[in-house]
Amino acid sequence: MDSPKKIVAKYEIGYTQFLDPSGKLNYPLPLSLQENPLLIEMYQAMVRTRVFDAKAILLQRTGQLGTYPSILGQEAIGVGIGAAMDEHDVFCPYYRDLGTQFWRGVKMAEILLYWGGDERGSCFANNPQDFPICVPVASQTLHAVGVATAFKLRNEARAVVTTIGDGGTSRGDFYESLNVAGVWQLPLVLVINNNQWAISVPRNKQTFTATLAEKGIAAGILGQQVDGNDVIAVFHAVQEGIQRAKQGGGPSLIEAMSYRMSDHTTADDAKRYRLASEVEAHRLEDPIARLKHYLMSGQKWNETDETNLQEKAKAEVDNAVEEYLRIEPNAPSVMFDSLYATLPRALESQRQEVLHGIKSKNE
């Protein structure tokens, strides 16, 4: 006998794309991008980020930088988020967020310092309210929930934006963050950078659901997908999420669909686990090429502008590299300085060893 079942809840996940891979705008621009230079600024920011990214890899290859995670192909996610945020909002990044960080004023030399293994690269001169790069996967979402709780308790009209990879959404930290954000209706926007890979683990071996956005449903959070290679779609969704958060409408979850065109980091060789043909297919979805095409076809950009931009970006990156290489390395003992307010005794003795050299057993 059929059970007398009635539907008590139903959910849908939407997908938004304004600009398709060929550079064609299929919907009118959002109001906030009409008749204003922001779209061109976003284009410039994506190019600048890509120039930096390529240089960072070269620095690592020549022994002048530590392990570095490229953001190649994911520039629209970072820049779209950055452009949508207000100065006084707080950003809790993971490690693939150069685009947002540069937009918000983090200096290129600071990012180089960070990946060069120097703590000073986590101390942003221009935007100290933003959090440092977070490598422990998913823990940044907990930090973001903490900041958003503070804003809510203090009645401040500020929002928190945090980012996470597709693989990171499998971690408990992420689900716990979602749950708290939902039940406390926190002013939080969570953006998933779904670049289809978590090192060598593909998205379909990570989560069985059709989308990652629907992970918000169980927490009562509005989830949606956007084309993460369309900077307009990313910008629009994040801006809406921030507005909702500030009006007391609670958190949102945005799954930005993209693809990791690079190795996971400079310590990885993705050729060992994925086909070159797969990567090549995604090249056609490039976020920069499609926006360039759109701007050029509307006479808002031309080849002279492009040459000037490339030269300016290269000079800016070269200057940042010089600044980074000029900075004297920190003393090794500073690794003990930023972790605890009061250093535990066991670490104090280790600090002394670093400061004064390890005594040999015979001394």
Ligand SMILES: Cc1ncc(C[n+]2csc(CCOP(=O)(O)OP(=O)(O)O)c2C)c(N)n1
């Ligand atoms: C808690 C934790 N476990 C494992 C790692 C090692 N690790 C670094 S990146 C990564 C994969 C993350 O993939 P994803 O969340 O999809 O982000 P992506 O790197 O693709 O942007 C792993 C397992 C880590 N940094 N932190």
Ligand SMILES: [Mg+2]
């Ligand atoms: Mg990933």
